[in-house]
Amino acid sequence: MDETIEVVVVRVFTDESGRNGNELGIVTSSPATASREQDIANALGFSETVFVDEVDEPGRAARIRIFTPAKELPFAGHPSVGTAWWLADRRTPVDVLREPAGEVEVAVAVDTAWITARAEWTPAFEWLELKSPEDVDALDPFAFTSGQHFAYAWIDEAAGTLRARMFAPEMGIIEDEATGAAAIALTARLGRPLSILQGEGSQLATEPLGDGRIRVGGTTVYDRTIDATL
Incomplete structure (x- = not known):
């Protein structure tokens, strides 16, 4: 029923x-x-x-x-x-x-x-650092057929702002509009606060706390x- x-x-x-x-x-x-x-x-x-x-x-x-x-x-x-x-x-x-x-x-x-949260809690992403935000924009979501991929490029590296997109066919997600776990993992990877413009225009902010924990909001x-x- x-x-x-x-x-x-x-x-x-x-x-x-x-x-x-x-x-x-x-x-x-x-x-x-x-x-x-x-x-x-x-x-x-x-x-x-x-x-x-x-x-x-x-x-x-x-x-x-x-x-x-x-x-x-x-x-x-x-x-x-x-x-x-x-x-x-x-x-x-x-x-x-x-x-x-x-x-x-x-x-x-x-x-x-x-x-x-902690970066070790996040899924394993394949990181794709591209040369420009335009290169990120040009990606075809359907070109990714397995795994979990986070593509990004600096908008202003000195300011910590970047453009990003995420594709996760392994999770049943063609493209994710905003991905907090990836933002946490990337912050741990780069070791700095980030301001992320993802998807169609979503905005994420992160802050490493210095003890292995990272804030995202x-x-x-x-x-x-x-x-x-x-």
Whole structure:
């Protein structure tokens, strides 16, 4: 028998005016979703869908699981940022998201959310450093048939600003609009704060904290709520 579930959709890492950003589906776990998470994420088709399992400690921690259309991830950046913002927006803020990779610290101020995580929690990316932002723009997403690829070029190296795109057929993602995990991994790789313009115009900011942890954050906005029959 088909079940109807509520899916809240937010856009994570928008620009300052709330445009662009990576869509995130957020589902509150229930008996209707139990053991069906991967099928639901595949049917919804977002680059990632979050299932909020429970608030372990009200005001302190929530447990979440993250699925791409093809697999479960132990950690991901834009789902963590988006979920942190959504919990605060619905007046159930937490300080920590408990994910399979570890405890992710969060901070939210109005429409800006930050998470703190470790680069070793992120997937393995193939890094493609190109000569110019125009070279990044010219890439064909369908040329990537396996793996996880993050292409970037400096816009202003002295200022730490760069242009980026990410392609992850291994995750069932042709092109990801904004990728917090890759931003964390690249910040660790380059050892400096970054301001990243990704996809159609999403904006991510990062900051290494000096102890192996890295912050990534940006603006999140509510987009819509859908009733999905699955």
